Ligand SMILES: NC(=O)C1=CN([C@@H]2O[C@H](COP(=O)(O)OP(=O)(O)OC[C@H]3O[C@@H](n4cnc5c(N)ncnc54)[C@H](O)[C@@H]3O)[C@@H](O)[C@H]2O)C=CC1
């Protein structure tokens with residue numbers, strides 16, 4: 075009998091066909107309150123699941139007694155309880171690497187847009203307010219030659235730092251779980267303490283996984299350490315930041331601005347104070363959202379799932 079796979083994200087048709095060739099497949103383009111009961115019922119006979127952007131709590135996993143592998147179409151694995159996977163001996167596969175460059179490009183767009191006030195000034199032009207020379211009050215700040223502080227010098231952090239060093243002549247300071255000799259050799263990056271990073275950087279850019287250790291790791295204390303001219307860039311996960319403290323720092327202008335791709339709650343509620351602030355550039359979690367990169371992520375996730383269900387080792391296992 076064919077094994078059963080539950081898909082909970084829209085996948086390209088040819089990749090779905092690869093799954094259908096080998097498995098019985100049940101698809102949910104999204105899971106919401108309206109179809110959650112059907113999703114849970116489908117899990118009862120599933121050996122594999124594949125998807126993204128849905129917290130898969132242990133209650134759902136308990137409803138999947140035959141499960142062998144979950145394959146997430148993301149590098150972040152914060153939608154899963156890793157200890158539960160270890161205890162049950164389940165595999166959790168993810169998609170590191172293939173999204174590094176697209177995500178680093180998106181982060182650099184946040185750096186440039188925040189520093190040069192691109193969104194604010196584009197709206198100014200569209201509103202018909204450009205009547206003459208704009209004047210100093212609408213000037214931005216330089217990016218080239220400034221100091222980038224990478225909190226987390228992993229795969230994506232390294233790709234951001236490469237752009238900063240080679241493309242923009244920026245000085246790189248970083249803090250990481252352990253020193254990264256390759257970044258130090260190729261990017262002249264300097265390892266600093268966490269506090270030194272917040273104090274020295276013109277652009278503070280965390281690129282950390284969301285874990286119990288990193289949840290709300292940046293708060294009022296850290297914003298207090300930053301320069302009044304510093305810009306905060308976050309495309310890792312919203313919950314690594316105390317968002318209320320960030321809003322306060324931005325409202326009181328104890329920091330210059332922020333470029334954000336991720337938020338405590340996503341989608342960002344329409345009444346979020348962040349949306350009232352001209353010194354904030356907010357994007358809808360688009361770090362990896364290019365056609366090419368999302369395709370590569372979906373392919374890798376399908377490869378991982380198929381390998382796991384065939385009894386082989388998936389290439390990228392988080393657990
Ligand atoms: N906005 C978006 O669309 C995207 C967001 N992400 C997020 O970015 C995260 C990072 O991805 P990768 O660079 O592939 O991960 P990675 O594992 O290669 O890099 C993370 C780095 O953070 C370091 N680290 C972990 N905890 C730390 C701490 N407390 N202090 C200092 N350093 C610490 C690790 O040593 C590692 O070097 C993902 O987990 C995901 O949450 C990833 C892709 C797209």
Ligand SMILES: O=C(O)C(=O)CO
Pocket residue numbers: 147148149150151173361362363
């Ligand atoms: O891969 C991830 O973790 C994302 O956030 C989206 O690509």
